[in-house]
Amino acid sequence: MRDAMDLTVLYRGPLSSCDYDCPYCPFAKRRDSTERLRADRAALERFTAWAAAGTEDRLSVLFTPWGEGLTRSWYRRALVELSRLPQVRRVAIQTNLSCRTDWLAEADRESVALWCTYHPGQTPYDRFLGKCHELHRLGVRFSVGTVGLPEHLEQARRLRAELPEHIYLWVNAADGHRYTDAEAAEWTELDGLFPYSRDPHRSAGLPCRTGASVISVDGEGTVRRCHFVREELGNLYDGSYRAALGPRACPRAVCASHSGFALVEPLPLYAVSAGGVRERIPARRPPAGPVSVTIGRHG
Template structure:
């Protein structure tokens, strides 16, 4: 599972609905224009079948200007693509204005795999009743196809959208898109109403700064051959079939922000994968039972070399630039918290230091893995005293005696972390201008007697060399906490950005997976 994602938008610019706010219902296409659109689509499919495997494409989604699935060639083409073994999913944006059984019959007649079908179904209050729309959504879900449902966040439709949420099966996510034509800010009451319907709605209200580095792995291809990173990015090429080479150059983008879900929702970052899986643009939530997240560089973003302590022994140490949890990540965490997902830290920081750094988001988390796995915490009943589960892995041997003679040779300061007098973590701290390297760390560790070294391990984080018990790491911490929760590691998600996170992310790479970004 997993691969690049293609979006396709042909020259189709017409719709069978007649919503007052939409321009596409006012542009009936001629027979010749429809034939052109069909030929463009077939040409695109030929290229996909020819180059898709070598490009590593895993998913295809049709994002038309108008309604595509009322035209048989789109559905037949999606069926054809879904039959390819290397393709994980196919789908389209649609208004569901057609008989569901006819759609599925056509899809299966052409060899389509219904379990790979993903539909992004939009509710249009001017054209269909809530009960009619819900009936079609239920019928699709019962076939094994996956879908999400959604609507534009028009304040006058809040009552209807509440009704839609109540009548839809809970398994179907109902999203709300920000209304661009509102020409005013939503009121607090409106924001709350929409967030009660859609737990991820606040992501629509937070400006996401554009970052081309996070946009590799997805493309939007137009029917005329033009290619873009996403629906709002500048053109990357225009030659027919040039798109089969376009995943590999750096994306081109002149936007200051990603202003819609098709833009920010397709970025290759842990937040999208955490909320919506391997292909987040299908907008189908993954609902992990527990999420394990690294702190430095994942939850907290900033510059500089991490420093574990701001003061120690009365002497002030130099501070790095303050790191913060970006607003879009905070909105995602708050959504998972409202859905009662277990949010858990996974960090090499000691518990107290993690609490200090993560003060703004600490209330959303229920403990986690601290000190590189040497200290585990789980708050089993939120807000209740004496409900905290705690476990330590301890170091064995007189580590202070072993390390003290090495301080001058390797130029470090020694910090120890204990519980009830027993040592569970050591930090060998250097000035920021002299970070540890692998050779020096290995030489120092080799100087420790075998009795201590055999039951310990070390890791390097810039100017900090950390020593913890050999059995302590993030992956083992995930296993222990999952046992406490009574869940499988396959029901979790993990994200991190360092070598120390690799084992944890790999362990959580089952049903819900994880993401490791170097």
């Protein structure tokens, strides 16, 4: 039997519905059937029960639903319950923050966290900013970010100016958008780590933490190394995945998602976010200005 380890689980169940209509998202305004919602709830409750039953590993959990999870009561309940478990070091979720925030008062603020995305045009600016201030008053760890489209720049600048100084504002490069150096410099002034997002990274053959200390789990409990590699490592609930854990190189040509390339070992992002990888919070706010990207970029 292998020794206990720090294991990060990226969980993505059947949920694919969202209350927003972002033009750059394929899941905009998608509605799940009643049957799919029931299946998603049952799958999440099974996963929460697995974590609560106890494991020799120290767990960190990041929920990465295709849709918006926190508008569903079972995701809010799961975050509260998991945050209180002694074997769970961190539990976080990617969210558009359209939900209410008062339920977080029941969670353990030492372990719960939110990875929040601001979508201009989908929610009033003051409403989103107000929710950020509510999280701050509650003592919840969170990051805030947006997609780096030209029409989002002024709103992002305003958000940076009005958020508490210590809150990290991240910027994701827009899929398919080619940034000039001048455009990239404007976004880098807001997020000193933006250069890592600007272009997909060549990752083939590079060592990656996925499949070793990080795994992806779907609603059936199927374990894969990450969301972007379909090869199965086993099942979470029968423990068959455990024998497959170990160091392995990335089999994909490029990695374009922050949740993926932050785990590629030659990049420094894992160390930069020490203690905050799951919620995308650097240990220190990165300085604005040029960044040297140490592995090849594709594009």
